[in-house]
Amino acid sequence: MLDKAQPYALLVARIALGVIFLYHGTQKFLGGLGQTAATFESSGIPLAAVAAPTVATLEVVGGIALILGAALPVFGVLLTLVMLGALAFVHLANGFSVREGGYEFVLALAAGTLVVAFSGGGALAVDTFLQRRRAPAAV
Template sequence: MITRLQPIGLLIGRVVLGVVFIAHGWQKFSENGMDATVQGFEGLGIPAPTLSAYFTVGAEIIGGALLILGALLPLAGLWLASVMLGAMYFVHPLDGAFFSQEGGYEYVLLLAAIAIAIGFSGGGALAVDSLWLNNIGEKKEADEPARAESLA
């Protein structure tokens, strides 16, 4: 029973996490524009604020979409986790509060951990990665008898 429900659970996790990341990226992109995001990053002391702002917004929007699709999951998970760990370092430092309501790192740490977990989960049967890998596996299995006969 659990095995049959696992793809649904992973789909729900991927979609919800992807929507959260896309919402945060879109907010940085559109609310006051990228110039405001760059200025905000500069004010926080984030190195290379322009590059960092575009890297962050790209990760949140593109990485969030990749999560929803279940495509390139390990890459998306690492990209998103790196952004969250950067946020933890520059915005919500470990020597500060833990709880997010106090400006702590709880939320960004949780997002980083979930991004890694989902990124390396395989995404379930309803992920593009799984469908693509299954097609490769089926093609390889179909080629096996032909290859075995040619070796005989």
């Protein structure tokens, strides 16, 4: 039973994580990359003027990739690194609780994204479809 449920559980996780990243990346663009860069700079993020559009783009493109299940190892690792950066530069000093600006949310996103990155993507994943197409036919 677990084997049959796993692809659908991964699908739900992939879509949920993808929507979260897509939303947060879009908000960085809608709020203005200059404002995002200023926020990054005030948090001590190096090269904030470069980091802001890079992170925003990665969250949008990576969010879409997670939703589609495409290039999961690549985008999963990159998004995990973004979350670890957010943890180190912004949230760690505030403790664990998200209510105090802590790191529990970014830690959950990092862990979930890393799991999805190396899970094969589950049901309806582009990566799974491409792997099946590349596999040699059984004799």
